[in-house]
Amino acid sequence: xxTGTSQDLETVQENxxxxxxxxxxxxxxxxLAATIACYGLLANSPAVVIGAMIVAMLLGPITGIGxxxxxxxxxxxxxxxxxxxxxxxxxxxxxxxxGTIHKDIPITNEIMARTAPNLLDLMIALAGGAAxxxxxxxxxxxxxxxxxxxxxxxxxxxxxGSILLARGETQLxxxxxxxxxxxxxxxxxSSSVVLWFTGFRKVTxxxxxxxxxxVVRNAVSIVILLALSVIxxxxxxxxxxxxxxxxxxRGILQQEIGASAGSYLVEVxxxxxxxxxxxxxxxxxxxxxxxxxxxxMETKLPSPPDGTRIELRVRFVQSMIINRDGQMxxxxxxxxxx
Numbered sequence: 001x002x003t004g005t006s007q008d009l010e011t012v013q014e015n016x017x018x019x020x021x022x023x024x025x026x027x028x029x030x031x032l033a034a035t036i037a038c039y040g041l042l043a044n045s046p047a048v049v050i051g052a053m054i055v056a057m058l059l060g061p062i063t064g065i066g067x068x069x070x071x072x073x074x075x076x077x078x079x080x081x082x083x084x085x086x087x088x089x090x091x092x093x094x095x096x097x098x099g100t101i102h103k104d105i106p107i108t109n110e111i112m113a114r115t116a117p118n119l120l121d122l123m124i125a126l127a128g129g130a131a132x133x134x135x136x137x138x139x140x141x142x143x144x145x146x147x148x149x150x151x152x153x154x155x156x157x158x159x160x161g162s163i164l165l166a167r168g169e170t171q172l173x174x175x176x177x178x179x180x181x182x183x184x185x186x187x188x189x190s191s192s193v194v195l196w197f198t199g200f201r202k203v204t205x206x207x208x209x210x211x212x213x214x215v216v217r218n219a220v221s222i223v224i225l226l227a228l229s230v231i232x233x234x235x236x237x238x239x240x241x242x243x244x245x246x247x248x249x250r251g252i253l254q255q256e257i258g259a260s261a262g263s264y265l266v267e268v269x270x271x272x273x274x275x276x277x278x279x280x281x282x283x284x285x286x287x288x289x290x291x292x293x294x295x296x297m298e299t300k301l302p303s304p305p306d307g308t309r310i311e312l313r314v315r316f317v318q319s320m321i322i323n324r325d326g327q328m329x330x331x332x333x334x335x336x337x338x
Contacts (some may be wrong), residue, residue, distance in 0.1 A: 007328060011305060012136060014153060014240065015136070015138060016063050017064065018059075018068075019059075019061065019063065019064060020061045020065075020076060020079050020080040021079065021081040021105075022079075022082060022086050022087075026057050026086075026302065027086060027090050029055060030087040030090045030091050030155070031090050031094050032055055032156055033056035033057075034090065034091040034094040034098075034157045034158070036051050036055060037052035037056075037155045038099065038102075039098075040097050040156075041108060041160055041326075042098075042111075042163070043108075044109055044110050045110070045334075046110065049110060052136060052155050052156060052158065052159075053153045053154075053155060056154060056155040057087065057153070058087050058088065058154045058155065059187065060083075061079075061081075061083035061084040061135060062084060062138060062187045062188050063188075064083070065077060065080035065081060065084065066133065066188050066189070066194075067191070067192075067195055068080055069188075069217045069218055072198050072217065075199075076249050077163075081169050084184070088154075090162050091158045092158055094333075095160075095161075095162030095163055096162040096165060097141070098163070099162055099165070099166030100166045101166070103167060106257075110156075111160045111163060112172070114161075114175075114176045115173075115175035115179075116175050116234075116239060117178050117182055117232055118235040118236035118239055119158075119229065119232040119233045119236045121182060121183070122225075122228060122232050125183040125186030125187055126189070128186075129186055129188065129189065129194075130190040132187065132190075132226075133195055134194050136191075137198045146176075152181055153183065154184065157176045157177070157180040158177070158180045161173040161175075161177040163234035178231075182228050182232065185221055185224050185225060185228065186228075188217075189218060189221040193223070212338065218295075241286060244305075245305050246268075246270055247304055249279060249302060250265075252297075252301055253279075253281050253301075256297045256300065257281070259335070260287070260332070261286075261288070261332045262285050262286045262287075262321055263283060263285030263333060263334065264284060264285065265283055266282040266284055267281070268280070268281050269283040272306070275309060276308055277304040277306070277310050277311070277313065278313060278314045279310060280313050281312065281313070281314050282315045282317065284317045284318075285319060285334065286319065286321070287332055287333050287334040288316040288334060289316070289335070290334070293335055294314050297310040298310065298311070
């Protein structure tokens with residue numbers, strides 16, 4: 001597959017090389033992207049985080065690394081790696097400073113969403129990297145870079161990791177940095193594949209480079225991707241089992257509490273403390289459950305997938321239901337229905 005003439009390919013190649021060059025404007029844009037991402041994450045605003053994805057310039061050197069591996073260009077490889085490292089360090093340092101300044105702001109869902117990468121994230125990064133590389137070699141599709149920037153986010157997970165690191169949450173920070181690393185490797189490999197298929201094979205035209213040589217050059221990326229696939233698949237299984245546990249628990253509590261006249265489940269939250277998964281249920285109704293009834297509900301809940309023991313804690317909020325005849329359920333005890 002070839003997307004244009006030799007002159008077109010040389011033009012695109014030059015653009016990729018320019019995008020792999022470190023400059024102060026490149027560093028500044030990534031610092032600004034990190035600033036936008038941090039405040040978007042701390043404000044729990046997906047729209048602001050998306051803005052940071054578009055401003056960031058980390059995709060350029062990653063594409064350059066992909067081209068370097070395809071064309072066996074050691075100079076471009078080191079230039080791309082150093083530029084990517086410089087941009088990433090700028091993002092991490094900026095986010096760490098802002099995370100330290102704003103330690104009083106609670107950790108938001110936008111931050112937590114980037115601390116547990118799984119196989120789905122790897123698939124998104126592979127597809128996004130391929131789309132980005134194809135948009136690069138197809139001038140008519142250059143507008144697609146905006147969508148690619150959003151799909152294969154690099155700055156938000158780096159910023160999330162730094163914010164968490166500033167708060168001493170090293171385990172959560174590792175998960176966010178793992179997501180960023182996964183995206184980088186997947187984008188690079190997809191870029192190399194697309195560039196190879198679209199004719200960026202300088203050595204191919206001279207020495208007959210084949211698929212085998214391409215695989216050898218990308219062996220490190222392939223090995224890393226395989227290792228990441230195993231880790232992220234395990235993470236995905238954990239996430240799925242956790243979601244199944246939480247949805248099943250909510251369903252049982254809703255059924256048990258709803259069986260009592262005038263009572264209903266308001267909210268369920270889950271918290272892991274030491275070796276215990278605490279299920280915090282908020283209910284409203286005319287009569288509160290007894291400790292014995294809470295214990296009976298607890299025995300019906302599924303076991304947590306991480307092997308911790310389960311503890312149910314019910315917060316009861318008394319409520320009255322009044323119709324035209326007056327107050328209802330005045331003589332009802334919890335566990336009874338009309």
